[in-house]
Amino acid sequence: MAEEETKRGLVDKIDPAEIMTFLRPKMGARFKTWVEICTHCGMCANTCHFYNAHEGNSQMIPSYKVRFIRDILRKKGKVDRKYLQKVYETVYYECNMCRRCTLFCPFGIDIALLISLLRGLLFTQGMAPEGLIRAIENYKRTGNQMAISDEDWVETIEWCEEETADELQDLKIPIDKKGARIMYTVNAREPKFYPQDIMEVAKIFHVAGEDWTVPSKPGWDDTNLSMFVGDLATSKMLVENTFKRAEELEVEKIAITE
Numbered sequence: 001m002a003e004e005e006t007k008r009g010l011v012d013k014i015d016p017a018e019i020m021t022f023l024r025p026k027m028g029a030r031f032k033t034w035v036e037i038c039t040h041c042g043m044c045a046n047t048c049h050f051y052n053a054h055e056g057n058s059q060m061i062p063s064y065k066v067r068f069i070r071d072i073l074r075k076k077g078k079v080d081r082k083y084l085q086k087v088y089e090t091v092y093y094e095c096n097m098c099r100r101c102t103l104f105c106p107f108g109i110d111i112a113l114l115i116s117l118l119r120g121l122l123f124t125q126g127m128a129p130e131g132l133i134r135a136i137e138n139y140k141r142t143g144n145q146m147a148i149s150d151e152d153w154v155e156t157i158e159w160c161e162e163e164t165a166d167e168l169q170d171l172k173i174p175i176d177k178k179g180a181r182i183m184y185t186v187n188a189r190e191p192k193f194y195p196q197d198i199m200e201v202a203k204i205f206h207v208a209g210e211d212w213t214v215p216s217k218p219g220w221d222d223t224n225l226s227m228f229v230g231d232l233a234t235s236k237m238l239v240e241n242t243f244k245r246a247e248e249l250e251v252e253k254i255a256i257t258e
């Protein structure tokens, strides 16, 4: 199943040079120390719900899940696809990056960040869950995960305003209102599947007498799924889009739904 899921992004040939180009700059003092100082004391073991759910299977101990980093560094990135498939199964199916183990590690080793590093490494080789790869393509193309055009986004907001105004007279959903106090952003699934959520929020803002607005251009989708595959370039672009809109509109605050 795992093989199936990554099929879309799989590349036959693994590029060790690319792996090392990704890994080396990340191996600053913090990550290097974490990779080297783990004493394998096992104190993080039963903090992990995967470990507990697998009745104490030692392969689920948090520190064991990030063993690959040391190994890949030692092999100078010369690993094959089968090896990376094992990494994939570990970092996507055996850890959800909750960071609970970090709170209990006496050295503060952040296993979740190390897992994120491995996810980013896999992404350089085209390996990530298909749904996330698709969302990232959409982000790059349109600035939102559902590939909604600017035109459709604005039309949806206008439609939400019309529908809600039936219930609350004079209700407005201000688009691109310069100097508003709050710029409101949404999960892109809302305009696509749950516009009623936008309407409910509009009612709350209206009744509260809030000074708010939504941007018409990319920056309105506050999800950042690229973070889950360690695609930092796309993550950065999304955050920048939102801040750019906030600066253009000269708002005081950005509100997000999730």
Ligand code: SF4
Pocket (backbone or CB within 6 Å): 037, 038, 039, 040, 041, 042, 043, 044, 045, 062, 063, 104, 105, 106, 107, 108, 109
């Ligand atoms: S608690 Fe910290 S030092 Fe101990 S095994 Fe876990 S990560 Fe390593």
Ligand code: SF4
Pocket (backbone or CB within 6 Å): 047, 048, 049, 050, 061, 062, 065, 094, 095, 096, 097, 098, 099, 100, 101, 102, 111, 112
């Ligand atoms: S971050 Fe991962 S390894 Fe650590 S407790 Fe959470 S799920 Fe387990």
